[in-house]
Amino acid sequence: MIDPIQTAINLLVIVIAVGALLFVFYSRTNAVEKTGYGALIMLAVVSIMIPIFWIVETNNEAVAKAQQHTTSVQNGAMLYAQYCYQCHGTKGQGHTGPKINGNPAVSNLTDADLLRIISAGVYDTSNLATPLMPAWSDRYGGPLTDNDIQYLFDLIRSSDPAYLQKNGLSGPNGFNQIPNLIQSQNPTAYQTAVAQESTGQFGNPVDMTKQNKVTIDMGAPPVQRHTPSQPSREPMLATLRLPRTSSILAYLTLLRQMRHTATR
Numbered sequence: 001m002i003d004p005i006q007t008a009i010n011l012l013v014i015v016i017a018v019g020a021l022l023f024v025f026y027s028r029t030n031a032v033e034k035t036g037y038g039a040l041i042m043l044a045v046v047s048i049m050i051p052i053f054w055i056v057e058t059n060n061e062a063v064a065k066a067q068q069h070t071t072s073v074q075n076g077a078m079l080y081a082q083y084c085y086q087c088h089g090t091k092g093q094g095h096t097g098p099k100i101n102g103n104p105a106v107s108n109l110t111d112a113d114l115l116r117i118i119s120a121g122v123y124d125t126s127n128l129a130t131p132l133m134p135a136w137s138d139r140y141g142g143p144l145t146d147n148d149i150q151y152l153f154d155l156i157r158s159s160d161p162a163y164l165q166k167n168g169l170s171g172p173n174g175f176n177q178i179p180n181l182i183q184s185q186n187p188t189a190y191q192t193a194v195a196q197e198s199t200g201q202f203g204n205p206v207d208m209t210k211q212n213k214v215t216i217d218m219g220a221p222p223v224q225r226h227t228p229s230q231p232s233r234e235p236m237l238a239t240l241r242l243p244r245t246s247s248i249l250a251y252l253t254l255l256r257q258m259r260h261t262a263t264r
Contacts, residue, residue, distance in 0.1 A: 014048065066170060069154060073174035076155030079148055080099055081181035083136070090182060090193050092159065092175040097133065107160040114156065118149050146230045 080092070088094060092101025100106050106114070119137035124130060136142040137149055144152075156165050158174040182190040 024037060062168070065168070069169050070171050072151050072154040073150075073158045073171060074177070076151035076153070076158075077174045077177050077181055079144070079152055080155055080175075081178050081185060084152070085178065085182055085193060087133070088198060090179050090190065091198075092156075092178070095193075095197060100159075101173070109147045110250075111153070113160065115149060115153055118152050 080088075086095070087097035088100050089097075093099055094103075098106075109117070117133070119142075121131045121135035121141050121142075122133040122161070124132055134142065136144045136152075138145055155174040157209065158171060164170060179190070
């Protein structure tokens, strides 16, 4: 962004220097030459003022563009704090939905594709009745206007420094202000969201990658009265010995078989 004040000062110095030189010649000439020098001075002033006006106008456009982008990101953050953090996390770091704060996969999307995803959602091609992400635009039955969609778009792009630089934009990452916005709107919901993010959907994560066996509580229903033909469903513990090269698929298959046996 060009500093208009400094530019104007530099051009003013040039005008004064040129005017002083012309005055020296002007004072030593006759009436005809004075008229010519006067016209030359006027032409020089006009020629210098034109780029000054152009620089000032260009700078005003740049300032307006930056202010518009900042306002759009702030509006996007407020919308995110209302509609989006439950799936994408309180900082856009991802939760049940993907990470969208500084995610290279998202940054590589074209503007048209990102706007389309926000507007129309994402659907599972094998089950179109259940969207992976719902449509948010009112064009597709969602609650948000086209301006709202643009605000969310600018919020996501604010986390991509390369995109900002390429498009002549600047400003902080809009996701940094979202936690405060959520807390101001709904402190209880924010605390719940943070707790879920820290523990995960199934409790605190445990690193068991170096173990070759795990013990699983099958969590069978409470003990019931039974007859010889109806065995009791007592809680049972099972120890699985897993080779270090066992796949997740094999583990899940074994677990499914054990659950089936426990409920027979």
